[in-house]
Amino acid sequence: MVCTYCLKYPMVADKDSPLSKGAGGEGNFRKESLTFHSKSKLHVKCQEKYESENRPNYAGPLKKMSLTLGENVCKQIGCLFNTSFYVAKQGQSFESFQGLCELQEKNGVDLGFKYKNDKACATFINNIATNEVKAISQELKHARFLSEGVLAAIDEAVETVGVTQEILVSKLVGCNFDGAAVMMGKKSVYCVAHNLELGVLDAVKTVPYLRQFDDTVKGVFKYYFYSPKKRRELKAISEIIEEDYAYYSGVQQIRWLASRHRSLAALEKHYAVTIYHLEHVGQGTGEDSARSKGLLRELKTEKFVKFLHFMIDVTSVLKHLSECYQRDELFISDVVRKLELASWELSELKENGPDTGEFYSKFVQSYSDGVFKCGKESAQSVSLTNKGANLIGTFTTFLGEVVQYISNRFGSLQDPPYADFQVFDHTLWPVDLNELRSFGNNQVAKLTDHFKDCLSEDDTNGTSAEWLDLKLRLNRQRSSPPQTVYANLLMLNPDNLQHILALVNIMITLSPCTAVCERAFSSMNKLKTTYRSQMKQTTLQNLMRIKQMQQNVSTFDANEAINIWLCSAKTCRQVAGKSDDVKTVTNAPDAAAEPTDLPELPQLEDSDSDSD
Incomplete structure (x- = not known):
């Protein structure tokens, strides 16, 4: 028998303890010996080190809740948020949330004693959608260029995700509409x-x-x-x-x-x-x-x-x-x-x-x-x-x-400037190096001049020089699709291609199709049915945001949404315990001290070594 905590950290553990070395045959230790070992200072240090390394990387109020009430409570709240995400993703009624919770509890999942009704589900979904808006806002603010679609072209819709008119004017490189003549402008593109x-x-x-x-x-x-x-x-x-x-x-x-x-x-x-x-x-x-x-x-x-x-x-x-x-x-x-x-x-x-x-x-x-x-x-x-x-x-x-x-x-x-972007398709480049040297020079110059209002002065002056470097780099990657090649390049962002990659960024940003908006309309028709005639506009917006999220149930991470839920409370959240023994956590962002309570006995497992 061996203590897994002490065996994992031999430099900290008590080297003279039989449980640290792996002894005791088939578990013939007295209970008093195990209790004494569990209370020893060196074992406590090993256990604290193990728990600190394997504790989930929570942040903010969620971390405080984990330290105050234990990791089990965090898992319960996480399961409730995951269930709410599933309800919204599948377009189900909020009333199905309680039934799904009962089903999970029947299958042995611990969901606690609170927040298992339709109102709690609506609250959780609202916080998930709020977190999605926050993520979209951050992505748009840090994006170098923007290309708007049918819905996002409306100023009010743009402002809901934190994009101001100043950001829009400085970063907008194109607008994509479904074909109405009244919507066309200088930067507009018909949906293909x-x-x-x-x-x-x-x-x-x-x-x-x-x-x-x-x-x-x-x-x-x-x-x-x-x-x-x-x-x-x-x-x-x-x-x-x-x-x-x-x-x-x-x-x-x-x-x-x-x-x-x-x-x-x-x-x-x-x-x-x-x-x-x-x-x-x-x-x-x-x-x-x-x-x-x-x-x-x-x-x-x-x-x-x-x-x-x-x-x-x-x-x-x-x-x-x-x-x-x-x-x-x-x-x-x-x-x-x-x-x-x-x-x-x-x-x-x-x-x-x-x-x-x-x-x-x-x-x-x-x-x-x-x-x-x-x-x-x-x-x-x-x-x-x-x-x-x-x-x-x-x-x-x-x-x-x-x-x-x-x-x-x-x-x-089929006319400039959009037709000029075809020179970035490296699968169509000439094989002969002499032809490749001059290939696309005029098109790159035209694109640089057309989008000069969105480019910096360094980008405007440096694209022509870096265009040759880009061709030499991608000439050996003809078998890879352009989407994969340019996605990897933008992630690496090499120093010798930063200026020409600005044009690549514009090419990727320009959206030639509004099919994603049509899919959003279809989702709205499925959500806003005759059986949900009293649905509020905010609820519909929350459900549509979650419906359009790229994450599915298996990849969804509820931690940030839980933090928003904890911070949005007017008082304390009652997150664990029965009605007569309620535990609470405040919405203060600072973290509490780590707990020092230890289990009565160490975690033990059988050892292959024989007793002395």
């Missing part, structure tokens, strides 16, 4: 995801039939989404003919291209099952029968089926582009390059003919003499009407219009 949608809508208007086509697709989704009975019948037919179960979700008025592609692909996949069910319903009478006949009349036309497969091929290309434009790590330098790649794919489809598309070529191979083979392994047959529609010219014209309208929408990003 919205711009892509608007460009496609402009091209759709050039083909009158596409409006009717879109209405038919939405009609099918609405027909099944709002009727559980029709969905059950559709599932039954799928099982009878051994096809995949068809499920049609709700279609909103405005959707991203990625969602539109998924809806078209779903209709193509379940086309045969849908036709069979509509034919079955159409045999009856009533309103449903009339609606099914109207949908069936359009769905079985050769023109609709051809447009369906053609539009899947087109939206497949645009879907990937739209998803790239909605990523948070999108650089302003990536926009034009990804747009050119999508334009090349659409132009290739135009030049080679729609028959070269994956889905349209599949239709051509499965269609013969007015009979369309579809479903699993082309096992189902559907006779199409209005045969002989020649749509190749319409498809070719539409592809050209899509490329043209999208290019027009992105005209501002």
Whole structure:
């Protein structure tokens, strides 16, 4: 048997004690010997040294609470804050907080005796959100440059996170909006995801039939989404003919291209099952029968089926582009390059003919003499009407219009200064060193002149000289993505690249997309439901801030929020004990003396050494 405290610190422990050396066989020590050792001065010093090294690194009021009431109380409060964070992150009702606490206690988690109701949950969430505002404020104040989005462009919203007009004027390098002309200015950039949608809508208007086509697709989704009975019948037919179960979700008025592609692909996949069910319903009478006949009349036309497969091929290309434009790590330098790649794919489809598309070529191979083979392994047959529609010219014209309208929408990003940021994409640099030496010099000079109001005099004069050093440094890192390379550079901040990294910082700061704002709107719609009609504005703001936090439950650290909670109390916080034996901690920031109470017996473990 050995004392783990004394064994860990042999220079402090009593070298003559058998418990320090590891003796006693299989634990044949008398209780009096163990008690005497636990009260010895050298053992107490070893124990205090061990506890001081392994005590959590608390600060402020939380440290005082830890020293006054013990670490167990801090863990209890931390568990309550973590549970509150989970409630807010999942968008649950505050009333679920008490049930979650009861569940954890049933599983053996000690949560104490207080602060386990919905009001305490609201208070904890408010302190977590306050701490998030504090963190955002500090990040914005220490950021070298700022780029504002749709919501943050409002002065009142900016001031809530501690950014004054002076800071905004001195650091603002760009604003990103969703496309309204009244919001555009000298430093404004259209949201690239919205711009892509608007460009496609402009091209759709050039083909009158596409409006009717879109209405038919939405009609099918609405027909099944709002009727559980029709969905059950559709599932039954799928099982009878051994096809995949068809499920049609709700279609909103405005959707991203990625969602539109998924809806078209779903209709193509379940086309045969849908036709069979509509034919079955159409045999009856009533309103449903009339609606099914109207949908069936359009769905079985050769023109609709051809447009369906053609539009899947087109939206497949645009879907990937739209998803790239909605990523948070999108650089302003990536926009034009990804747009050119999508334009090349659409132009290739135009030049080679729609028959070269994956889905349209599949239709051509499965269609013969007015009979369309579809479903699993082309096992189902559907006779199409209005045969002989020649749509190749319409498809070719539409592809050209899509490329043209999208290019027009992105005209501002294809011109200086934003197009000049492409020179920072080191994966596109010339391989020859002689060409690399002069590559991008003019673009860097233009960028320096354009953003000179936001740069210091040293940065303005030093960017050209350090541009060559940056190219030589990154020339060997072509296999790494620009996001990773420049993130590492900004963290290292080498002395010979400080001025050119100012332009890199601007490139990373400029936000070309407002998709994060759209996700915030979606979060707000999920939080502010009809069942929470009395929710206060401050509560909604707190929940949305927590919802947008990058931390999840496993990475969330509640210490700073607990400090805010302790300091915000008008009197003392009752953090431990029952109602008849309440312990309190004040909100004073100074720390109390460390406790000197020791356990009655030392911490013991079996030793491999034999007794003397």
